[in-house]
Amino acid sequence: MKAWRFEGGFGFENLRLVELPDPVPGAGEVLLEMRAAALNYRDLVVLRGQHGRRVQPPLIPLSDGVGVVAATGPGVTGLPPGTRVCPAFFQHWDGGPPPDDLEAGRLGGPLDGVLATACVFPAATVVPVPDHLSDAEAATLPCAGLTAWSALMAAPQICPGEVVLVLGTGGVALMAVQLAKAAGARVIVTTSTPERAAQVAGLGADLVIDRGATPDWAACVRAATDGMGADRVLELGGAATLPDTIRCTRVGGQIILIGNVTGNRAEIFLPAILTRQLTLRAVTVGSRQGLAALSRAIGQHGLRPVVGQTLPFAKAPDAFRILETQSVFGNICIRIGD
Numbered sequence: 001m002k003a004w005r006f007e008g009g010f011g012f013e014n015l016r017l018v019e020l021p022d023p024v025p026g027a028g029e030v031l032l033e034m035r036a037a038a039l040n041y042r043d044l045v046v047l048r049g050q051h052g053r054r055v056q057p058p059l060i061p062l063s064d065g066v067g068v069v070a071a072t073g074p075g076v077t078g079l080p081p082g083t084r085v086c087p088a089f090f091q092h093w094d095g096g097p098p099p100d101d102l103e104a105g106r107l108g109g110p111l112d113g114v115l116a117t118a119c120v121f122p123a124a125t126v127v128p129v130p131d132h133l134s135d136a137e138a139a140t141l142p143c144a145g146l147t148a149w150s151a152l153m154a155a156p157q158i159c160p161g162e163v164v165l166v167l168g169t170g171g172v173a174l175m176a177v178q179l180a181k182a183a184g185a186r187v188i189v190t191t192s193t194p195e196r197a198a199q200v201a202g203l204g205a206d207l208v209i210d211r212g213a214t215p216d217w218a219a220c221v222r223a224a225t226d227g228m229g230a231d232r233v234l235e236l237g238g239a240a241t242l243p244d245t246i247r248c249t250r251v252g253g254q255i256i257l258i259g260n261v262t263g264n265r266a267e268i269f270l271p272a273i274l275t276r277q278l279t280l281r282a283v284t285v286g287s288r289q290g291l292a293a294l295s296r297a298i299g300q301h302g303l304r305p306v307v308g309q310t311l312p313f314a315k316a317p318d319a320f321r322i323l324e325t326q327s328v329f330g331n332i333c334i335r336i337g338d
């Protein structure tokens, strides 16, 4: 089989296309012929060697992918050859509260990821995907899709009529807009350009704020909610956006901490949280059961993750370069096996 692998270090100079022995499924395992992979912001952090000491080369990158079952080991039932599945982002988190050593089971570091023509996973960690999705669309579900799902569906679950604010138009944000609309919420999105504003409005967002033209977007959110603020904010911006997010969350509302594209160290004014009884809750992707629930919901509502660009397997390093520029609206994906 072929795989892209960091060898001897991280960075583009160490990302190499290598030939490896074909994997063989053992008891309880499935062999997947990979069809597509998708990139997430986190994969850039891995590329830069900034993901902590546990994530070390040699390493096959990328957590998000989809493949078809090519063979199964002894004891596997219910996954006939040809079934199209995604492996769960966290291989050791089936459901319920996260295990203590959650990070040890993460694909794309420290565990080998999916940027390979064939992969073996425990059958209990893969989830069938809806037929209406293309391979590239399905590949986005394990991290980007599931993070959006967890931010909206983990307790307290989203209610119809709730006002949800989503920051930015990255992979997580675009899936969140669609899921929140399907759940009956009123959705407000901030973005950086008029072009992206028009694109996200096309996905069903009720109000889109161009933060380039409206730097005080928090005031805009308050004005659009009769001065009260959003019930739930998906905080994908991080250090630079959190203080404004706090300003535009309603009394008793919740801020779901997800991302840090603008930095890790935020300065926050505690009374603004304490006196208004805000809840700050972190989401870390989600469990395999969450992925299964997401897949079911996407199938039922006919939702489609937004794929902005798809590259061939041979050009995988270019996908990282494009992700770095933040120039693509939607997920960046890689076709595998053609």
Ligand SMILES: NC(=O)c1ccc[n+]([C@@H]2O[C@H](COP(=O)([O-])OP(=O)(O)OC[C@H]3O[C@@H](n4cnc5c(N)ncnc54)[C@H](OP(=O)(O)O)[C@@H]3O)[C@@H](O)[C@H]2O)c1
Pocket: 039, 040, 041, 042, 143, 144, 147, 167, 168, 169, 170, 171, 172, 173, 190, 191, 192, 193, 196, 236, 237, 240, 241, 257, 258, 259, 260, 261, 262, 283, 284, 285, 286, 326, 330
């Ligand atoms: N906690 C978790 O489980 C989890 C899971 C997945 C991702 N994440 C994190 O979530 C963040 C987004 O991930 P992603 O994969 O969706 O990213 P992505 O696809 O690379 O998109 C990043 C987006 O961030 C937006 N952005 C940039 N600067 C911004 C700013 N100052 N304010 C608001 N938005 C800004 C941009 O959208 P606009 O140009 O439209 O503003 C951009 O498209 C990353 O920090 C990632 O590490 C966390």
